[in-house]
Ligand SMILES: CC(=O)N[C@H]1[C@@H](OP(=O)(O)OP(=O)(O)OC[C@H]2O[C@@H](n3ccc(=O)[nH]c3=O)[C@H](O)[C@@H]2O)O[C@H](CO)[C@@H](O)[C@@H]1O
């Protein structure tokens with residue numbers, strides 16, 4: 001198992017270019033099987049999740065080639081294949097094959113997905129959506145079996161019980177080729193959903209209202225990709241480097257950003273006193289002076305993203321006073337806390353509320369990245385700390401952070417991957 005060794009205490013400077021959004025990419029790749037023609041994706045991040053999705057495509061006789069940042073996927077010889085276990089467990093987003101296979105073949109057998117241990121992650125809303133479209137859903141020894149009626153799926157009005165990114169996307173994937181009109185209410189509004197809608201619409205789908213809480217879909221018989229699709233920048237990767245720049249930067253340019261996607265996050269950084277120039281597609285972060293402690297509550301988009309709760313935590317440790325973090329999306333997303341404590345942070349969790357205080361110093365330690373964003377928090381803490389930090393289970397970071405070691409080297413960080 002690979003580890004990351006960080007020699008802490010160095011100031012970072014220079015520039016970092018943000019890659020394509022992981023959470024778009026992992027939906028766009030499964031969605032490619034809806035196309036009857038080859039698909040080209042640009043600005044694809046180099047992450048393990050992409051490698052794992054390419055391996056799943058291979059199992060369906062869908063060839064894909066990844067060169068530089070361009071991924072081509074040829075679904076023209078796809079074979080309707082059950083995916084009950086194995087690689088499906090390698091990532092969370094493999095559940096998008098449920099909606100995509102259902103849309104393409106009218107049936108899907110897909111194992112329950114793996115993914116990050118951030119507390120319970122049920123998929124009841126996905127299933128409710130498939131059933132509303134007319135599918136029968138059953139469980140066969142841990143695999144979800146979804147079958148459309150003989151006449152195919154039909155449009156429906158679906159009101160989600162809670163705002164779910166995954167359920168919104170899965171229902172869109174199944175509904176784009178259903179007969180008639182589907183309306184998803186209380187839909188998630190994340191930028192990645194707009195990205196998916198743009199991609200599908202360019203293939204001939206009719207998806208309207210993405211980015212609002214009511215998405216309307218008129219089913220069409222078939223989709224055909226024509227032009228390449230460029231994936232939006234990863235707002236979570238951007239937020240991670242912004243926190244890093246504010247924590248240990250000596251002047252850092254973060255490039256390829258859509259600042260609007262980070263509104264809630266940038267507002268918090270400003271409230272803390274982080275000094276930044278926010279430009280059209282880049283942000284320059286000045287070296288930080290004294291920082292003010294803030295309170296954070298995660299919410300669905302456009303609120304403060306749960307995926308940035310952990311990356312901002314080490315930066316909060318630089319601020320004076322007591323800080324509080326409440327993650328309303330994943331209240332149990334606290335796997336970084338014991339590890340930060342091991343590094344000398346004064347941080348605890350009481351009744352799912354994270355309480356932290358200013359840390360004069362962090363000390364390098366042996367820590368574990370139990371999931372992707374816990375890993376990001378430990379990476380930033382390791383850069384801030386005196387001495388060496390060794391992060392094990394670093395694959396959890398590599399699965400979602402594009403060429404992270406190269407990007408850190410470019411900023412002057414002293415980090416390496418060790419066996
Ligand atoms: C690949 C991807 O895009 N992952 C993101 C996606 O995960 P994911 O799509 O899995 O998260 P959801 O938006 O679905 O989850 C939001 C909340 O709804 C609950 N829920 C969800 C579905 C369901 O059927 N039943 C249910 O109860 C979840 O437990 C959670 O509390 O959105 C999360 C919330 O922004 C992010 O942290 C993840 O990075």
Ligand SMILES: C=C(OP(=O)(O)O)C(=O)O
Pocket residue numbers: 091092093115116118307372373400
């Ligand atoms: C939780 C995350 O991802 P996933 O949904 O892929 O597990 C994340 O990106 O922070």
